[in-house]
Amino acid sequence: MAKAKIPGKRPQVAAKPQVAVAGQTVAVEPSAPKKRTSIPQFFSQVRAEGRKIVWPTRKETWITSVMVFIMVAIATLFFWIVDFVLAWASQLVLGIGA
Template sequence: MARKPGSSPQAMRTRAAKTAAAMSSPAAVAQSEPKKKVSPGQFAKEVRAEARKITWTSRKETWITSVMVAIMVTLAAIFFWVVDTGLSFAITQFLKLANAG
């Protein structure tokens, strides 16, 4: 299989060095303008506008997801109970065997 151009180890090191140099230069740090203060009323308006953009899940989807989570938690609990019981039995038998001999 042919290599892609620029995928040689040397090319990758060169790109990494260029990226590191660009990130460490002071010009790379964006100079953002200071944030202007907003009144509490304007802030509340912006919060409401952002809240309207949220797409909430339907009741049906929430119910299905909740049931699936409950099923998975139950299965995980059963699995760990079986593993715990099995290990406990095995260790008990091993210790009985060690004490008997």
């Protein structure tokens, strides 16, 4: 419920929020509203962040690709074996297809 305004009386300033951390009370400053960024400034920031990107070398890309293909082959072999064993076990238990 909102408080009624009384003419001639100044509103009281709210106390700073406090947080208890490990037995100590710490005052927390309210964050200031963020300033809006203009469109040209936004694009200049995007270009500045783009310059920070470190691209992998051709050798790093090759090694990473080979490792991915090896892991895919291992995962394929593993799941094929698991599928084969489970199919064999289900046929053994159910007695179909034997």
